[in-house]
Amino acid sequence: MFLTKSIISIVIAVLTPLLLAGEPVDLTEPMRQSLVYIEVSGVGWEQIQPWRQTAVSTVGTYGCAVGPNEVLTLARPMANAVSLQVRRYAQNEYIPAKIRVIDYEYNLCLIELDAAALQTPLEPIEFVDKYIKNRDLRAYWLSSGGHLTTGRATLDRADVMYSNISFVKSLQYVLSNPSRATGNGEVYCLEAEPIGMACWNSETEVGLIPAESINRFLQQAHQPAYKGFGAVGFETSDLLDPAVRKWLKMPADLRHGVYVSTVYTMGTGSSELKRDDVILAINGQTLNPYGRYLDLRYDRLGMEHLISREPVGNTIIFDIWRNGKQESVEVVVRDIKADKMLVPYYTYGKRPEYLVLGGFVLQKLTRDYMTMWGDGWQGKTPPHLFQYYRGEAFKPTPERKDIVLLSYVLPTEMNLGYQQLGRLVVKSINGKEIGSFRQVFEALEAAPESPFHVIEFELSSPAVIIPKDQLPQTDRQIMQNYGIRELSYRK
Numbered sequence: 001m002f003l004t005k006s007i008i009s010i011v012i013a014v015l016t017p018l019l020l021a022g023e024p025v026d027l028t029e030p031m032r033q034s035l036v037y038i039e040v041s042g043v044g045w046e047q048i049q050p051w052r053q054t055a056v057s058t059v060g061t062y063g064c065a066v067g068p069n070e071v072l073t074l075a076r077p078m079a080n081a082v083s084l085q086v087r088r089y090a091q092n093e094y095i096p097a098k099i100r101v102i103d104y105e106y107n108l109c110l111i112e113l114d115a116a117a118l119q120t121p122l123e124p125i126e127f128v129d130k131y132i133k134n135r136d137l138r139a140y141w142l143s144s145g146g147h148l149t150t151g152r153a154t155l156d157r158a159d160v161m162y163s164n165i166s167f168v169k170s171l172q173y174v175l176s177n178p179s180r181a182t183g184n185g186e187v188y189c190l191e192a193e194p195i196g197m198a199c200w201n202s203e204t205e206v207g208l209i210p211a212e213s214i215n216r217f218l219q220q221a222h223q224p225a226y227k228g229f230g231a232v233g234f235e236t237s238d239l240l241d242p243a244v245r246k247w248l249k250m251p252a253d254l255r256h257g258v259y260v261s262t263v264y265t266m267g268t269g270s271s272e273l274k275r276d277d278v279i280l281a282i283n284g285q286t287l288n289p290y291g292r293y294l295d296l297r298y299d300r301l302g303m304e305h306l307i308s309r310e311p312v313g314n315t316i317i318f319d320i321w322r323n324g325k326q327e328s329v330e331v332v333v334r335d336i337k338a339d340k341m342l343v344p345y346y347t348y349g350k351r352p353e354y355l356v357l358g359g360f361v362l363q364k365l366t367r368d369y370m371t372m373w374g375d376g377w378q379g380k381t382p383p384h385l386f387q388y389y390r391g392e393a394f395k396p397t398p399e400r401k402d403i404v405l406l407s408y409v410l411p412t413e414m415n416l417g418y419q420q421l422g423r424l425v426v427k428s429i430n431g432k433e434i435g436s437f438r439q440v441f442e443a444l445e446a447a448p449e450s451p452f453h454v455i456e457f458e459l460s461s462p463a464v465i466i467p468k469d470q471l472p473q474t475d476r477q478i479m480q481n482y483g484i485r486e487l488s489y490r491k
Contacts, residue, residue: 025191027140028148033123034065035142035187037087038073038111039094042080047369048407050352051484056082062141062185064197065122066218069113072125074185074199075102076165078109079348086111089142091119101221103228104348105168105308105335106213107199110221127211128193131158131297137175139198141186151180153188153206158295160302161207164200167336167345168231169304172199173208182206212309220311230307230314230333233267233394234260239278239289248278249324256280257321258291258303264394267336268307269318272329278321282306307333336394343367343393343403353437355488357444358466358474359410360418360455362426364437365389365403382423384459400435406457406464410482414474418464424457437490 038061044054063073063086071086078084078099085094095117102109113122132155139151153175161172173196175188183201187194188208196208220226239245239259250257257278264270273279280286285293287303295301310316310333318329338345344366354363363369365385373380381389388403408422409415426434429443430453444453453466475487 025138025189026150027138027189027192028150030123031140031187032089032148033120034125035089035140035148036063036065036071036122037061037142037144037146038063038071038077038097038185039085039087039144040077040081041083043082044080045352047352047366047372050354050363051356051486051489060144062187063111064125064185064187064194066110066124068121068124069115069118070100070124071097071111071113071122072197072214072218073109073111074197075104075107075109076199077184078102078111079104079165079346081349084111086113087142087144087146088118088122089146089148092146093117101226103217103226104338104346105163105166105231106170106217106229107163107165107209108197108214108217110218125187125194127214128190128195129211129215130190130193130195131155131173131210132190133157135190137188137190137195139180139182139186139188141182141184149180151178151182151186153178153182155190156205158210158298158301160305160308165346165348167338168308169302170308171210171213171298171301171305173210175206175208176204178204178206216309216311227312228335230268230310230312231336232304232307233264233270233334233336234273235262235264236279236291236303237261238291248276248321250278250321254280254321256286256288258287258289264336265396266334266340266394268310268316268334269331270334272318272331273320274322276322279303279318280321280326281319283316340396340401341393342396342400343389345393351489353490355440355490356410356475356478356484357453357487358471359412359415359478360464360466361407361410362440363405363407365405365425367393369405369407384425385423388425397435399433402436404434404437404440406455410478412474412477414467414470421461421464424461425459426455427458428456430454441488441490 041058043056046052059077061077063071066072084097086097096114097111100110100112135155143149154177156174156176158173160169162169181201182198186198188196196210198206199209200207236258257280260277263273287293291303292300312335314333315330318331370381371377404426406424409419411419430446432443455464
């Protein structure tokens with residue numbers, strides 16, 4: 001049961017006859033002091049004008065108590081949060097709250113309420129790790145108006161899927177035939193036991209973060225330092241072609257295993273695996289040629305689950321085929337920090353780095369930047385930029401940590417002839433190779449005796465020549481004409 005011990009016996013006495021009769025269990029009354037509505041105010045930063053903040057936006061989401069003044073909710077609505085306030089049942093005043101731990105890869109967030117503003121402590125929910133296919137589930141959440149609301153759906157299957165806010169695949173339950181649109185932190189129960197939190201929805205399905213992921217997150221969130229969980233540091237491709245297996249010198253009777261096609265420079269396996277390896281098993285779980293294994297509870301699942309469920313720092317065993325023989329490799333579980341990627345997947349809550357130099361706007365390439373092209377941006381983004389995202393995003397090196405762009409040019413008299421330039425990858429400044437945004441500022445301080453700054457680009461694009469003596473006056477005009485308070489920002 002999810003309820004506190006003081007009322008467990010009462011709830012059992014009420015619910016047992018219903019369970020034995022096969023009737024749906026209604027937890028509306030017990031849930032009243034456990035569910036909350038969360039109002040999130042957020043502010044982001046524009047991508048095309050990175051010196052400007054977006055307008056304040058307010059969104060609502062749902063959560064549930066996991067402690068007397070702790071609430072579990074989704075990470076997605078918290079992405080650019082600057083303030084939180086929480087409403088509970090039968091208390092009209094909003095309760096101030098703050099983020100305690102957030103994990104965008106698991107899409108979970110633990111927030112802490114101001115205990116002094118609570119009239120009484122919340123009743124914590126305990127999530128139960130249970131999975132029974134084709135069973136009807138009931139959802140519960142507290143609406144923005146303070147009303148307890150319910151819905152229904154059927155537990156259809158479990159799968160390893162991408163989060164809708166991250167690059168990591170993790171375990172999710174998929175529910176079918178929902179009676180209402182859910183996917184914003186509603187709690188789903190199997191009979192009297194909460195088994196997950198809704199995290200996405202479509203017209204016909206709902207995604208659920210299961211109890212096993214929730215409980216792992218909460219366990220780590222209450223440690224002195226949150227470590228996070230593993231992320232895959234390589235890519236695989238199906239290994240079905242007998243000719244490829246023969247080329248890899250694999251015996252004819254060795255028919256399982258998946259081919260490693262790319263190895264990143266970050267994430268689990270990035271230091272231990274090599275391209276052309278074949279992963280035969282992870283922690284004793286045999287992988288088929290598609291990279292899936294037979295899970296005793298969930299049937300076939302992607303191998304990503306064997307990694308994403310492990311805390312960072314743990315060691316797991318990979319059985320691999322390499323150079324014509326089988327061997328076992330100890331692999332350290334590592335996560336992937338989005339801000340350490342060559343092309344960051346997200347920059348939630350972080351101010352973009354930029355520099356406006358004589359009207360030339362320099363900034364870092366990120367996935368957020370590319371999404372400015374709108375729906376279907378993958379096919380609209382300039383190909384040379386998309387290639388960095390698709391092929392190199394997870395492969396930063398000590399020599400190249402960022403992709404620096406000349407995004408566009410703010411017209412001034414000084415940059416006549418250059419005003420059509422844009423979306424160019426910076427190769428060097430003043431003869432210094434640019435492998436990070438920090439190096440832009442270092443390069444501008446180089447060669448002080450030269451009367452010009454020289455910026456060179458990839459793809460044989462023409463170089464930009466900037467007269468240093470005209471910069472002070474030009475920069476003042478730019479700040480005045482375009483309403484820019486700061487011409488640069490760097491971490």
